[in-house]
Amino acid sequence: MSAYTRAKTIEDVTQSGAELRAGGTDIQERLRSGVTSLPIVDVAAIPGLDGVELHDDRAGIGALVSIRAVGAHPELQRRYPALTLPAQLLATPQARLRGTMGGVLCQRTRCWYYRSRHMPCPKKGNAERCPSRAGNHHFGVVFDFGPCVYPHPSSIGCALLTYDAELSVTGRGRMPVAELYGDGSALRDHSLDPGEMITAIHMPAAAAGERGGYQRLMSRALAEWPLVEVVVRLVVEDGVVRLARVGIGGVANVPFRLTEVEEALEGEAATDAEFEAAAKLATTRAKPLPQTQYKLPMVEALVLSTLLQARDEGGGDLDFAM
Amino acid sequence: MATADPELIQIRTRVNGEARSLTLDPRASAADVLREDLDLTGTKIVCAAGVCGACTVMIDGMPATACTLPACALADAELRTVEDMGRDIGGGLHPIQKAFLVHDGLQCGYCTPGFIVESISFFDRWRAKEGKTEPPRDAIAHALSGHLCRCGAYVGIYAAVAAACRGDFDGDALPDYPRHDGPQKVTGAARYTTDVRYPGMLTAKYLGSAHTHAKVLAMRFEAALAVEGVEAVLDVLDDPHRVARYAGQPIAAVAAVDEATAARALALIEVEYEPRPFVVDPYEALREGAPEVFPESKKHPANASEGPIPPATWEGNLRKPMLNKLLSSHKGRAHDKLARAQAGEDGLVLVEGTYHTAGQSHTSLEPHCCVARWTDEGLTVHTSTQSVHLLMQELAEHYRLKESQVLVHAEFVGGAFGGKQGLQLETTTAVDLARATGKAVRLVHDREEEMVFGGYRPLTRIELSAVTNAELEPLGLTMRAYGTAGVAVQSQAAPWVRMTYAGPKDLEDFDVTTNTSPGKPMRAPSGPPAFWALESLVDEVAHATGSDPVALRRKWDDSEVRRGLYDWAESLPEWQGRPKAGSQRGRMVSGVGLAIGNWFNAFHNATRVQLDAGPEGVVARCAVQDMGNGSRSVIAKAVGETLGLPLREVAVDLGASNLPPGPNSSASRTTASIYPTSLQAAEMLQAKLVAAAKKAGLRHPKYGLDAASGRGGIAHDGGFVPLSEFLRGLEAPIRVTSKRRGGNSTFDLLGAMPSGRMGISVYPKMTGSLAVVSVEVDTLLGRVYPRKVWLGLASGKIVNPELARSQAYGAVIQCLGAALTEERHYDPATGFLLSANLEDYRIPGIADIPPIEIFFDEGGFEGMKGGACGLSELAVLPTVAAVGNAVFNATGWRPRDVPLRPQRVQEHVAHLAHSSQEAG
Ligand SMILES: Cc1cc2nc3c(=O)[nH]c(=O)nc-3n(C[C@H](O)[C@H](O)[C@H](O)COP(=O)(O)OP(=O)(O)OC[C@H]3O[C@@H](n4cnc5c(N)ncnc54)[C@H](O)[C@@H]3O)c2cc1C
Ligand code: SF4
Numbered sequence A: 001m002s003a004y005t006r007a008k009t010i011e012d013v014t015q016s017g018a019e020l021r022a023g024g025t026d027i028q029e030r031l032r033s034g035v036t037s038l039p040i041v042d043v044a045a046i047p048g049l050d051g052v053e054l055h056d057d058r059a060g061i062g063a064l065v066s067i068r069a070v071g072a073h074p075e076l077q078r079r080y081p082a083l084t085l086p087a088q089l090l091a092t093p094q095a096r097l098r099g100t101m102g103g104v105l106c107q108r109t110r111c112w113y114y115r116s117r118h119m120p121c122p123k124k125g126n127a128e129r130c131p132s133r134a135g136n137h138h139f140g141v142v143f144d145f146g147p148c149v150y151p152h153p154s155s156i157g158c159a160l161l162t163y164d165a166e167l168s169v170t171g172r173g174r175m176p177v178a179e180l181y182g183d184g185s186a187l188r189d190h191s192l193d194p195g196e197m198i199t200a201i202h203m204p205a206a207a208a209g210e211r212g213g214y215q216r217l218m219s220r221a222l223a224e225w226p227l228v229e230v231v232v233r234l235v236v237e238d239g240v241v242r243l244a245r246v247g248i249g250g251v252a253n254v255p256f257r258l259t260e261v262e263e264a265l266e267g268e269a270a271t272d273a274e275f276e277a278a279a280k281l282a283t284t285r286a287k288p289l290p291q292t293q294y295k296l297p298m299v300e301a302l303v304l305s306t307l308l309q310a311r312d313e314g315g316g317d318l319d320f321a322m
Numbered sequence B: 001m002a003t004a005d006p007e008l009i010q011i012r013t014r015v016n017g018e019a020r021s022l023t024l025d026p027r028a029s030a031a032d033v034l035r036e037d038l039d040l041t042g043t044k045i046v047c048a049a050g051v052c053g054a055c056t057v058m059i060d061g062m063p064a065t066a067c068t069l070p071a072c073a074l075a076d077a078e079l080r081t082v083e084d085m086g087r088d089i090g091g092g093l094h095p096i097q098k099a100f101l102v103h104d105g106l107q108c109g110y111c112t113p114g115f116i117v118e119s120i121s122f123f124d125r126w127r128a129k130e131g132k133t134e135p136p137r138d139a140i141a142h143a144l145s146g147h148l149c150r151c152g153a154y155v156g157i158y159a160a161v162a163a164a165c166r167g168d169f170d171g172d173a174l175p176d177y178p179r180h181d182g183p184q185k186v187t188g189a190a191r192y193t194t195d196v197r198y199p200g201m202l203t204a205k206y207l208g209s210a211h212t213h214a215k216v217l218a219m220r221f222e223a224a225l226a227v228e229g230v231e232a233v234l235d236v237l238d239d240p241h242r243v244a245r246y247a248g249q250p251i252a253a254v255a256a257v258d259e260a261t262a263a264r265a266l267a268l269i270e271v272e273y274e275p276r277p278f279v280v281d282p283y284e285a286l287r288e289g290a291p292e293v294f295p296e297s298k299k300h301p302a303n304a305s306e307g308p309i310p311p312a313t314w315e316g317n318l319r320k321p322m323l324n325k326l327l328s329s330h331k332g333r334a335h336d337k338l339a340r341a342q343a344g345e346d347g348l349v350l351v352e353g354t355y356h357t358a359g360q361s362h363t364s365l366e367p368h369c370c371v372a373r374w375t376d377e378g379l380t381v382h383t384s385t386q387s388v389h390l391l392m393q394e395l396a397e398h399y400r401l402k403e404s405q406v407l408v409h410a411e412f413v414g415g416a417f418g419g420k421q422g423l424q425l426e427t428t429t430a431v432d433l434a435r436a437t438g439k440a441v442r443l444v445h446d447r448e449e450e451m452v453f454g455g456y457r458p459l460t461r462i463e464l465s466a467v468t469n470a471e472l473e474p475l476g477l478t479m480r481a482y483g484t485a486g487v488a489v490q491s492q493a494a495p496w497v498r499m500t501y502a503g504p505k506d507l508e509d510f511d512v513t514t515n516t517s518p519g520k521p522m523r524a525p526s527g528p529p530a531f532w533a534l535e536s537l538v539d540e541v542a543h544a545t546g547s548d549p550v551a552l553r554r555k556w557d558d559s560e561v562r563r564g565l566y567d568w569a570e571s572l573p574e575w576q577g578r579p580k581a582g583s584q585r586g587r588m589v590s591g592v593g594l595a596i597g598n599w600f601n602a603f604h605n606a607t608r609v610q611l612d613a614g615p616e617g618v619v620a621r622c623a624v625q626d627m628g629n630g631s632r633s634v635i636a637k638a639v640g641e642t643l644g645l646p647l648r649e650v651a652v653d654l655g656a657s658n659l660p661p662g663p664n665s666s667a668s669r670t671t672a673s674i675y676p677t678s679l680q681a682a683e684m685l686q687a688k689l690v691a692a693a694k695k696a697g698l699r700h701p702k703y704g705l706d707a708a709s710g711r712g713g714i715a716h717d718g719g720f721v722p723l724s725e726f727l728r729g730l731e732a733p734i735r736v737t738s739k740r741r742g743g744n745s746t747f748d749l750l751g752a753m754p755s756g757r758m759g760i761s762v763y764p765k766m767t768g769s770l771a772v773v774s775v776e777v778d779t780l781l782g783r784v785y786p787r788k789v790w791l792g793l794a795s796g797k798i799v800n801p802e803l804a805r806s807q808a809y810g811a812v813i814q815c816l817g818a819a820l821t822e823e824r825h826y827d828p829a830t831g832f833l834l835s836a837n838l839e840d841y842r843i844p845g846i847a848d849i850p851p852i853e854i855f856f857d858e859g860g861f862e863g864m865k866g867g868a869c870g871l872s873e874l875a876v877l878p879t880v881a882a883v884g885n886a887v888f889n890a891t892g893w894r895p896r897d898v899p900l901r902p903q904r905v906q907e908h909v910a911h912l913a914h915s916s917q918e919a920g
């Protein structure tokens, strides 16, 4: 196997059996620190994967489309506000420009044990047990789904879950996004093996009149990994919630949906009181760690705040993401 | 899976308009290739992780962080770096670059290339969409949110981008600008130590201790030395007992042809450790039977202060300086009042509180680094230091050389903040490796190393109590301050509390040592924690007694210097209109808080400034350094104004130790040392010029300014000769050297500073500061948003208002970081720093910065030569407490623990969000 392949076709990728490099905004740092080593396969130059295709009842997004291009796409903004809002707010402007849709879904954990070349972590194969669980997990999970206690990094993964989007993956055909992440019981950031590649993202039809909300709770205004992030899709007709989808990140080792909140909202009046009652269910499945208790009230508060945003604002464009 | 080195690949690309063929390691980043292969060093590497934006370049017209951009992505692309910006424009500067110069959107300049590239890209997009209009603050904040500046130049950056977009700098002209070395910084031409290259230069890397506390019994270097490309391996463990006392402490260093080779060799060093028990948490460290950090002797802790380490007694890990006794005044009375107040005596009001601060990392964007080289003449060292002259002396002593054999260079320093003083390990390591290999050796901390052992302000726990009565008399103040600087000592809150406010005081400082990396002196060592605690407490006293916070301070404060600041604060409409504490309900509440600072006033009494005047003009020379504080500008201004020369026409040569001695940039004395000395030199030069004019036969020559042009020159009976013209006709160049003298100081603390060489003099009057902060708190989410900050400074004459303001803004911004976001996190099992990067250690970004207003009260120091005091440290004292007091004013909840991150705030204020109805 060669240490480095510059793929021109998808077959080159499959054959390489190597870890992919797309925009490089994640993997490049790991290569420098030595946390990740060769072989790698560069996919950035494969033609035909950087387009957005719009149909009346669906949309397709190539895996090499940049996060920025998704966030800035007027038609995606109109139809899929809960996707374009996080695409405009996550990371930094530079990372959104170079970071790809495939990369944002498959990026590796930002856990400080994992990222430091001096620290052990079972995901790097140099520890048996997670050192963060017994150690410092201040930024850790509050929904304890499995061995890893660091939150999954993907904001877009969180958004795509609320749409039940599907992925085209080499050798696997189509698979739901939920399958990429699983339930958190495995010690992996996603379920793809080296040499496997997402080639496209498939968005189902948006609901008529759908509104979006996205909020991140951080200590700085912008460009910080969130303590909690929430994505909301909402359809309100005649003051009644017809559809509610709530995705949450920053709180578990996989992005997931708060189905209990969704169920409580659907069919109810879109009032502050109903939203507050539904938001209270957000922590039903939570299991905080000793140092992450503080996230419990945050989860509830941010779910409420994002529901209100979706109801009262709802658009998919932030004015400032030029 | 083990894989051999990859084959190198060939690509074609265009860089700054030139076609290039490159041979690359496919792992390399574009930043490595630009800096190491193409010598385009304007692109800086700071975080190497896509967080800080210092490495931002344009690829095919859009910005990208070059540290995360695979070099392979340059294939068939068009790349532009800061060096190319503005080149095609008349005058060679883009409107954005001119705007940064004029609005002073920079200090040390290390982040500047990235900001320039990103701002130009934003400018182009804004103009295309909105034409010549001014973008709102939010648009600028979003566009620049992928950039961090540790000096806190954001206020100038906002102003610069807005002005450039609205068209202020579209013409070819370059208006006057305040920062003398600005042009080199906005074009990427400024060369910092990290940019120095010698042919055949080796790269050095440290091996960190794998144990938190262990005796190093033996190290074997054979295997590492056998790696091809490795030229030397040295033991660098700096401990007389051969003990490593924190995880990651450098114990050995390798010099090799490149970084990858050095890294490979490090892994092959065999170390035999004898692990010992250790303690990481300061509370654990105080427990009976806790492992001791210095079990064999207490003689060699590192020093987190700028002063000498005074004698102390120890109990386990607790150190009690003997100095404590000197720092109290009327201790018995303070104690007695406290006891009576605690017993509930009538008429006494007792207020008590325990306040915490987290450690604050300096994290200068240019890390600690050194390039060293031995030549036949001696030793040349390039290093990022705030003490060029002192370091030269220390190196001469350490290596037993004559001072003339040592040359220290630091022409540009990418931030220091107190953490780069004197001889440090990166310098001795590079010098030793250079000697061992006979080659130039470069050692640059990576960001993780910089965060772990590059320095931080100690964390503190300060227990305070104050007793007063209905008349608001200061009846007694007691303090127990515990500072933790890991394996370092000398966190000292007591001196500052002693010097501030009247009344009996019983004050004690303690150090609690732990097996974590050493703190270092940081901008006003121990000042911000001391004033955070003291000024929070005073606010609590005001609240407890129902008195006005300013009236109470006026009563307690015996400083006349601060009176003008109190008047100014009381005149602010926002202060006058502040709500009653705790009166608001609902999701968004707002409040205003106030706090003061008090600092001593020092200068270096051996500074010399040399002026050379000749046909090429006037050159000022001094072995001082400019870390973004503006030394060049201060000297140019003093000389230029005295001689009637525009700032740009005074050449300033500094940052090299073969120049006349300059001050160590610590204790805020740079300006107070170089400004009067430069003035004096310019006056001496005037006299010499007049003498030369006489000799040349001009009748009744006098130095004067031409009324029309404002330019200086020689006025004589026959007319006026402008200086430049006069200099062109000079027969022999003129040299003068002036010297700063102790003069009117109360006492000269000769020898008090680190080496015992640098004289420091203290002027008998303290300087004063006062901050007012307005905040909004989202009670549902626990977010604190500063909305406006006012900072008043009474530090005498302001030599250069633009630069003084920039320093003050930067101080406020660093305080907002300490107050709201910055916190070091450790692994409890090893004591290793986990927040050792710029995403987990959160310094403020541009979007976090509210409008900031600076007020200078310049009176009160006329008696001091030059009348200008330092303000860099004074300016960092009051803002943290003012934020806390504003949060209290907004919410009725008293913060006692900073930073006020959402996780600390939310639980205390969330009830307000849910009770909006009650408020009506
Ligand atoms: C300061 C900062 C803040 C950030 N904040 C956020 C945030 O809030 N939310 C968020 O979601 N992200 C955030 N990011 C991460 C950023 O979004 C990702 O780094 C980026 O999206 C990765 O895309 P890339 O193309 O550069 O991936 P690369 O670095 O090229 O690859 C990342 C990983 O994905 C795999 N991969 C890439 N493409 C594919 C594919 N098509 N199929 C299968 N595997 C693939 C690679 O093998 C690699 O393991 C932040 C990054 C930075 C630097
Ligand atoms: S939290 Fe996850 S990534 Fe971090 S050390 Fe544990 S297993 Fe590794």
Ligand code: FES
Residues within 6 Å of the ligand: B044, B045, B046, B047, B048, B049, B050, B051, B052, B053, B054, B055, B056, B065, B066, B067, B068
């Ligand atoms: S050095 Fe590249 S983003 Fe910080």
Ligand code: FES
Residues within 6 Å of the ligand: B106, B107, B108, B109, B110, B111, B112, B148, B149, B150, B151, B152, B153, B365, B414, B415, B628
């Ligand atoms: S000027 Fe921005 S880091 Fe110094």
